[in-house]
Amino acid sequence: MVDDITGLPDDLDLDIEEDLARTETVLSVRMESRRYGKPMTIVEGFEDTNIDLQELASGLKQRLGAGGTVEGETIEIQGDHQRRIPELLRDEGFSVDA
Numbered sequence: 001m002v003d004d005i006t007g008l009p010d011d012l013d014l015d016i017e018e019d020l021a022r023t024e025t026v027l028s029v030r031m032e033s034r035r036y037g038k039p040m041t042i043v044e045g046f047e048d049t050n051i052d053l054q055e056l057a058s059g060l061k062q063r064l065g066a067g068g069t070v071e072g073e074t075i076e077i078q079g080d081h082q083r084r085i086p087e088l089l090r091d092e093g094f095s096v097d098a
Helices: 016-024 053-064 085-091
Strands: 026-033 039-044 068-071 074-078
Touching: 026 085, 039 085, 053 068, 053 074, 053 085
Parallel strands: none
Antiparallel strands: 026 039, 039 074, 068 074
Protein backbone atom coordinates (compact mmCIF):
# COMPACT_ATOMS: atom_id res chain seq x y z
CA MET A 1 0.00 0.00 0.00
CA VAL A 2 0.98 3.64 -0.51
CA ASP A 3 0.60 6.43 2.06
CA ASP A 4 -1.95 9.05 0.94
CA ILE A 5 0.09 11.98 2.27
CA THR A 6 3.66 11.11 1.33
CA GLY A 7 3.12 8.75 -1.58
CA LEU A 8 5.68 6.40 -0.05
CA PRO A 9 5.14 2.70 0.65
CA ASP A 10 3.54 1.98 4.05
CA ASP A 11 6.07 -0.77 4.79
CA LEU A 12 8.80 1.86 5.24
CA ASP A 13 7.20 2.54 8.66
CA LEU A 14 7.97 6.25 8.66
CA ASP A 15 6.64 8.40 11.49
CA ILE A 16 5.83 11.50 9.44
CA GLU A 17 3.98 13.26 12.29
CA GLU A 18 6.98 13.01 14.66
CA ASP A 19 9.41 14.09 11.94
CA LEU A 20 7.25 17.10 11.11
CA ALA A 21 6.91 17.97 14.81
CA ARG A 22 10.70 17.85 15.19
CA THR A 23 11.33 20.25 12.31
CA GLU A 24 8.71 22.73 13.53
CA THR A 25 9.81 22.66 17.19
CA VAL A 26 12.26 25.35 18.33
CA LEU A 27 13.94 24.36 21.59
CA SER A 28 15.89 26.34 24.15
CA VAL A 29 18.68 24.99 26.33
CA ARG A 30 19.60 26.59 29.63
CA MET A 31 21.47 25.68 32.80
CA GLU A 32 20.38 26.20 36.37
CA SER A 33 21.85 25.27 39.73
CA ARG A 34 20.03 22.76 41.85
CA ARG A 35 20.53 21.48 45.36
CA TYR A 36 24.08 21.91 46.66
CA GLY A 37 24.99 23.97 43.59
CA LYS A 38 24.81 21.01 41.20
CA PRO A 39 24.30 22.08 37.56
CA MET A 40 21.23 20.86 35.65
CA THR A 41 20.77 21.42 31.91
CA ILE A 42 17.14 22.11 30.97
CA VAL A 43 15.75 21.57 27.45
CA GLU A 44 12.44 23.40 26.91
CA GLY A 45 10.05 24.15 24.08
CA PHE A 46 8.38 20.78 23.49
CA GLU A 47 4.78 21.69 22.70
CA ASP A 48 3.85 18.94 20.27
CA THR A 49 2.67 15.67 21.79
CA ASN A 50 3.92 13.63 18.80
CA ILE A 51 7.48 13.74 20.19
CA ASP A 52 8.46 10.88 22.50
CA LEU A 53 10.27 12.79 25.24
CA GLN A 54 11.20 9.65 27.17
CA GLU A 55 12.96 8.19 24.14
CA LEU A 56 14.70 11.48 23.31
CA ALA A 57 15.83 11.98 26.92
CA SER A 58 17.12 8.41 27.07
CA GLY A 59 19.20 8.97 23.94
CA LEU A 60 20.61 12.25 25.22
CA LYS A 61 21.50 10.74 28.60
CA GLN A 62 23.23 7.81 26.91
CA ARG A 63 25.22 10.00 24.52
CA LEU A 64 26.23 12.39 27.31
CA GLY A 65 26.92 9.73 29.94
CA ALA A 66 24.70 11.58 32.39
CA GLY A 67 21.54 11.06 34.38
CA GLY A 68 18.35 12.98 33.91
CA THR A 69 14.59 12.91 33.72
CA VAL A 70 11.52 14.21 31.91
CA GLU A 71 9.45 16.69 33.94
CA GLY A 72 6.25 17.71 32.19
CA GLU A 73 7.30 19.09 28.82
CA THR A 74 10.98 19.59 29.67
CA ILE A 75 14.02 17.33 29.69
CA GLU A 76 16.44 17.73 32.60
CA ILE A 77 19.99 16.39 32.23
CA GLN A 78 22.40 16.33 35.16
CA GLY A 79 25.49 18.45 34.62
CA ASP A 80 26.36 21.47 32.50
CA HIS A 81 25.89 20.35 28.89
CA GLN A 82 24.81 23.68 27.35
CA ARG A 83 27.39 23.48 24.58
CA ARG A 84 26.90 19.82 23.63
CA ILE A 85 23.11 19.36 23.82
CA PRO A 86 22.20 21.84 21.02
CA GLU A 87 24.46 19.93 18.62
CA LEU A 88 22.86 16.60 19.61
CA LEU A 89 19.35 18.02 19.24
CA ARG A 90 20.16 19.39 15.78
CA ASP A 91 21.41 15.91 14.83
CA GLU A 92 17.95 14.64 15.87
CA GLY A 93 16.24 17.15 13.54
CA PHE A 94 15.28 19.90 16.02
CA SER A 95 15.89 23.65 15.76
CA VAL A 96 17.63 25.16 18.78
CA ASP A 97 17.73 28.83 19.81
CA ALA A 98 21.23 30.20 20.05
